[in-house]
Amino acid sequence: MNTPITVAIVEDKELIRQSLAILVDGADGFACQATFETAEAALDHLPGQCVDVVLMDIDLPGMNGIDCVRHLKQLCPATQFMMCTMYDEDETVFEALKAGANAYILKRSPPHKLLEAITELHEGGSPMSSTIARKIASSFHISPTAPNELDILTPREREILDRLSKGHSHKEVAAELFVSPTTVRKHIFNIYEKLQVHSKIEAVNKYLGRK
């Protein structure tokens, strides 16, 4: 415990902010260096003192915690951000991760779990409340409904669609595959019929599984 992990807290609710500060400061090996009521206050003062870990509430008045992380991560790349929220809503989780957060825990976590999470985060891990982690894991699962659509395409059609998805034109694909441009156009036409679309972008979106 030579040098304690320095922590900052961004949380608008007085009671929670104080509780967290006391918990962190009271524990061995941790030092609560600053607390802020708003995202704006954190943005003003944190860049100067770049702490190790920031506990960030999401539902703040004014700027929300996610946008705050997005900005702070630019200014303090070394600082680790732990989102700390009441709810486990789908969208916010992914937005927070995109913004640069490396941990996401629910406020209902027991105190010792919280301290453990801070340590893990500081050591290069990414602690997640398990329900949060499940959401993330699920987002990787291949959906069992979609794949059939692409199954009805022939290998040649998939080949062409793949090249279209990389931004190549009829002519370019034809040259790459050593066939006539009209052939490629015919294939594309067939692909559209099978996938029930009417443009390259719609076809590519289906191909890449994003609609």
Add this chain to the structure above:
Amino acid sequence: MNTPITVAIVEDKELIRQSLAILVDGADGFACQATFETAEAALDHLPGQCVDVVLMDIDLPGMNGIDCVRHLKQLCPATQFMMCTMYDEDETVFEALKAGANAYILKRSPPHKLLEAITELHEGGSPMSSTIARKIASSFHISPTAPNELDILTPREREILDRLSKGHSHKEVAAELFVSPTTVRKHIFNIYEKLQVHSKIEAVNKYLGRK
């Protein structure tokens, strides 16, 4: 602890398999119902007895653990799979998640952590070793090189690009935004210049962050 969590273990190394079985069976609330040396053996016998949780090694002789999960997940959708491996290589993590695994821990985890993870997994969580979780979290981060590209677009240009990405033509976008089609075309032209691309698909690929 009314009904214990039933567990199966797939692991080729005798010593590790035995250790895990003893650990699980010895703990309160857990029951090790089967152990297998190979993926093939698990595929043969598991579907009949569908346990709650399967601990799956990845580096198996013959079929690897990831492909094994891919097949078993179809046959036993209710069973939860925990990948259990020595190394934390990038690709295998994501492949395992895609295959349907909901937990991924390193073998070096202490025994009590392992039991805790099994419980969490069974209760709907997705326990991950923290270094694994970091990899996953990082995969969501917007790369620090790319974002500038989209930042140089104006809000209006992003709006238009977003609609293009949904497969709308410039005419449709014009109608949606109540402006002239020529205006939309001008915007699109400006977008191409800023992103250094020459077609819709290339622009949309950059917009959606996949090149």
Add this chain to the structure above:
DNA sequence: CCGACAATACCGCATTTGCATGATTTTTTA
């Protein structure tokens, strides 16, 4: 052997798109 399908290829037409040039008005910002 024959029908179904895939892959190849062509013609033609209307529309969309990529690219160039130019201009006006509003908004932002220095």
Add this chain to the structure above:
DNA sequence: TAAAAAATCATGCAAATGCGGTATTGTCGG
């Protein structure tokens, strides 16, 4: 407030694209 940036609109051309029909060849399964 003056300069810069953004949003709006227009005209025009050549190429790419979407959509329709037609036809030949080869492969595969019944």
